[in-house]
Amino acid sequence: MAGTTKTKTTASRSSRPATATRSKGNAEPQSKFHTLFMDELKDIYWAEKHLVKALPKMQKAATSEELAEAIGEHVEITKEHVARVEQIFEMMGAKAAAKKCEAMEGLIAEGQTVVEDTEEDTAVRDAGIIIASQKIEHYEIAAYGSLRALANKMGQSEVVSLLEQTLGEEKEADQMLTQIAESSINEEAAAE
Template sequence: MPTTKKQHNHESKFHELFVDELKDIYWAEKSLVKALPKMYKAASSEELQQCIASHLEETKEHVARLEHIFELLGKKAQAKKCEAMAGLLTEGQEVIDETDMDSAVRDAGIIISAQKVEHYEIAAYGSLKTLAKVMGHDVIANILESTLEEEKNADVMLTEVAESTVNEAAAAE
């Protein structure tokens, strides 16, 4: 009997961790919805702008998916400040502030900042998906998997933009 209580307590702590991490990435995604248009405006490469615009639409979808996940868990969608994303976005804004307008150097900096964001999100969604699976939340794990794949694709697209034009142009400036 005592084992069951301890086990139940352990599971609820695990569930709390999961929900806490969801609140964290929810804040991160909502903040990205605000930050991506600034990156778009600051970018001069048309390819990079298209990449950012496309990911902005996905990011809005990620916010909606997270709201759906909270709903599936019977919880109110709640954001908790994500210090990591706040730091990454501040760093991204510094890159924009410290580089010349309409420059490939700025575009290269924006790509670096955006990829740091993507890698953070890939880590967060990968972990959340794993936690969901362990708890038997298969539907939620599948939703998280969809977002994870989109984050990975965004990262690949950013690499392609960097390698196809931006880095060469930035090195030449």
């Protein structure tokens, strides 16, 4: 039986269509690899568009002026991310299209729950908003880092450059949130 299974596995590997394989280290335009990249691009496009709507709600709920300003600045940067993703779609010869991002939907809902479950005008709420925001940033860092790696493998250097720019901005936002939390909010929240 084990020998039969091995033979079937070997046979199924050799019967894969040639378009799903890589040549010269780059994925072919219509390969499964290319499809994966485009699906992930659609996912982050949905995520960024929904963040443009969700972040102002978190900004409004923030008590700390510094936190509210940081979130407000990130709203504007997120709008640039949406435009960059649209540019990438164009560079890839595709129309910009969104695919529902279940992960981002959950992270946004979690952030809203933090706002609803904490008292207004408290540092505890601000600490919760920072935690929810950093979870979002970490998701985006993972998504953009992965997209960059895929684009690099496909030899899409201009796309890689745009993705690196966005990735850098997401990392900066995460660092800023850490700085805000550690400079005052966490201490204030612990004292409440």
